[in-house]
Amino acid sequence: MSDVKRVVLAYSGGLDTSVILKWLKETYACEVVTFTADLGQGEELEPARAKAERMGVRPEHIFIDDLRDEFVRDYVMPMMRANALYEGLYLLGTSIARPLIAKRQIEIARMVGADAVSHGATGKGNDQVRFELGYYALAPDIRVIAPWREWDLTSRTRLIEYAEAHQIAVAKDKRGESPFSTDANLLHTSSEGKVLEDPWEEVPDYVYSRTDNPEDAPNTPQIITVDFERGDAVGIDGIGYGPADLLAKLNDHGKTHGIGRLDLVENRFVGMKSRGMYETPGGTIYHLAHRGIEQITLDRGAAHLKDELAPRYAELIYNGFWFSPEREMLQAAIDHSQRKVSGTVRLKLYKGGVHVIGRKSPNTLYSEKVVTFEDDQGAYDQRDAAGFIKLNALRLRLLGRRDRS
Helix, strand or coil, rough: CCCEEEEECCCCCCCHHHHHHHHHHHHCCCCEEEEEECCCCCCCCHHHHHHHHHHCHHHHHEEECCHHHHHHHHHHHHHHHCCCECCCCCCCCCCCHHHHHHHHHHHHHHHHCCCEEEECCCCCCCCCHHHHHHHHHHHCCEEEEHHCCCCCCHHHHHHHHHHHHHCCCCHHCCEEEEECCCEECCEEEEEECHHCCCCCCCCCCCCCCCCCCCCCCCCCCCEEEEECCCCEEEEECECCCHHHHHHHHHHHHCCCCCCCCEEEEEECCCCCCEEEEEEEEHHHHHHHHHHHHHHHHHCHHHHHHHHHHHHHHHHHHHHHHCCHHHHHHHHHHHHHHCCCCCCEEEEEECCCCEEEEECCCCCCCCCCHHCCCCCCCCCCCCCHHHHHHHHHHHHHHHHHHHCCC
């Protein structure tokens, strides 16, 4: 395995990737470059730098990049324009982060002259697919090292034994079986495994980290407004925000009111069903606000076509095909639909719920004059409906005559 000279590792500083760092050096006799992405996971990342240095990584080969604005602007917001939900419920918080990590990893590999990249995703999950499809799309000939598919460290106990044998620091809370595993970024936190593996058992309260219990949320609703320009949220309560700050502000509102909890049994791309608990407080508010502004700015045909495309778009992201031509084709159509999706949505946040209670836009297609039950002063001739109905009924009448004769 000595043909690998230098590898870029997606590195968190936790137990798994710290073991991988040492294992790569031992197994491949190569130099390891670490890359840690700040996607708004809310953790202090500098300890990862110190730990990498202690494990022999050269300081110039430790990359910790703040990608929060790029993550929201170039990945989350385009996805939100599509109203993408996997299997009708999941807002794709983990899925949408992987292509950005893969992209930056490949960029660093080119910068440092690496001939391989590595990740800590297991051989059972979706993330191995998402990372590697991203790698190969951007660098078709890159070497990918996936330790969980190669080594014999098949349990957390084995990982800890390996770490202790090689003087790798193990946090005290990792010395026993972890009750569940988590992944976090600015859009969401996901929790899977252990106490969550029985889909009949309710998620324990201690699993939740991003949202307050809706039952304990304020007894008074909060009213907020979200401003949109060309399909993207740009302001809250009349105040403009950059992409990451806007989502962080919505997260604060969502946390307070217990918004965005989802207990889901989903179909993984690799074939199995898995049970996960997702917390997407700001993303849930954003998603419903976006649908609210589309209600008055999108033509019926465009809106219904978007709803047909959204499940396909969501599946592409979930399965790791962000860099595929079909996702880019869908994105072009979706972005075209958003040219007039500008305006303001008013929402009520209350005990886990998000309710659209108002929307306005300079580009509205809603005409109170046409829709009114009062005198419309000739804006709509109700007699026209008779011919419309008869033409649409023609085939049904022909069928009825034939089948009832």
